[in-house]
Amino acid sequence: MGTDNALGDFLRARRELVTPREVGLPGGGLRRVPGLRREEVAMLAGISAEYYLRLEQGRDRTPSAQVVDALARVLQLDAEGTSYLLDLARPKSRRRPAKVADKVPDGIAMLLGTLNVPAFVVNRYRDVLAANPLAAELSPLMRPGTNRLIVLFTDPAARLAHPDLDENVGSVVAQLRAEMGADTDDPRLQSLIGELSLKSEQFRKLWARHDIHRGGSDTGVIHHPRAGEMRLRREKLAVIGSDGLQLVMYHAEPGSPAAGALARLASELEPR
Numbered sequence: 332m333g334t335d336n337a338l339g340d341f342l343r344a345r346r347e348l349v350t351p352r353e354v355g356l357p358g359g360g361l362r363r364v365p366g367l368r369r370e371e372v373a374m375l376a377g378i379s380a381e382y383y384l385r386l387e388q389g390r391d392r393t394p395s396a397q398v399v400d401a402l403a404r405v406l407q408l409d410a411e412g413t414s415y416l417l418d419l420a421r422p423k424s425r426r427r428p429a430k431v432a433d434k435v436p437d438g439i440a441m442l443l444g445t446l447n448v449p450a451f452v453v454n455r456y457r458d459v460l461a462a463n464p465l466a467a468e469l470s471p472l473m474r475p476g477t478n479r480l481i482v483l484f485t486d487p488a489a490r491l492a493h494p495d496l497d498e499n500v501g502s503v504v505a506q507l508r509a510e511m512g513a514d515t516d517d518p519r520l521q522s523l524i525g526e527l528s529l530k531s532e533q534f535r536k537l538w539a540r541h542d543i544h545r546g547g548s549d550t551g552v553i554h555h556p557r558a559g560e561m562r563l564r565r566e567k568l569a570v571i572g573s574d575g576l577q578l579v580m581y582h583a584e585p586g587s588p589a590a591g592a593l594a595r596l597a598s599e600l601e602p603r
Contacts, residue, residue: 336389337515338419343387344541345406346372354405367405376401394420408543411509415543418513435461439570439578447597448582449473449563455510455575456480456519464600465593469581470553480507480523484531494560495552504537505544510575551581558596561589 347366351357354367354375362368373383378398385391394402399420403413433454443450443463449470451462457479459472466473470492472482482489483496483503490496511520527534554560563581570576583590 336392337513338392338416339387339389341416341419341541342372342402342406344539345408345412348540349405349407353407372402372405375405392420393422396420411545412543415509415512421513423513433458433460433574433576435576436570436573439576442578446580448580448593450578450580451475452570453479453577453579456523457507460576465597466581468596468600469555478523480527480534481530484527484534492554493551494554499551500533501537501542502544504534504540505542508538508541509543509545553581555592555596557599558592561592563589563593 346369347364349366351367351371354371356367356371369383369387370380373380376383376398378401382391386394396417399417400413403416406412408416435452439452440461443452443461446463447465449463449466451466451473452460454460459475459477459479462473462475467475471477471486471488472479472492480503483500493499511517514520524538528538549565550562551565552560552562561583563583566580566582568578568580570578583593
């Protein structure tokens with residue numbers, strides 16, 4: 332993960348994704364590195380090559396806001412990427428805040444049982460802490476006790492249930508980076524990223540890009556062996572008073588074939 336030098340890792344990864352042509356430099360000739368050279372980034376940002384080298388190597392970890400803005404411009408970061416870079420450049424507090432236990436509030440647990448759409452609760456590490464029966468039936472990514480990232484990248488059943496997985500998997504990794512921010516020394520995060528990196532080459536490549544994006548598709552295609560293929564809307568609601576818990580719900584446009592398929596599936600799960 333490069334947690335010892337998160338700022339340098341980010342700068343290097345993003346530098347390698349910018350071509351000379353994109354910043355107005357000639358791109359011909361042999362180049363030993365993908366993207367921009369360190370010296371080119373330094374020149375375009377108006378800082379010395381030696382100082383930029385110190386930043387990438389982790390010998391200087393707190394550049395000024397002006398330097399961060401200049402680097403963000405050269406690396407063509409959007410607002411989210413720039414905010415993330417600023418967060419990495421801030422001096423780190425030695426005192427870590429206490430973490431709230433991953434306990435689903437009683438009211439949210441009760442709500443899950445009353446909703447007539449697939450719904451589940453996840454923590455910031457994408458562990459599914461609770462789900463209603465319709466969600467657990469709909470996809471292996473929604474079953475309590477599973478980690479959505481591990482299943483997403485390692486379970487073939489996930490690809491069968493989510494035909495559009497490859498279209499969205501990059502944004503899933505980018506969201507994880509954005510939500511974790513500069514908290515890269517979190518032991519649970521380290522363990523999760525380590526496991527994913529060992530088990531999935533696709534994850535390793537996506538994580539190494541250091542993409543940052545809090546958004547994501549608000550719809551998803553889900554295939555169920557009996558209900559068929561459904562395009563569903565996805566809503567994420569923060570659970571107030573918790574450490575990053577989210578209530579996630581899937582629903583269909585009223586009157587659509589997907590709404591009918593969901594209703595039929597729900598009726599199958601009702602107690603007889």
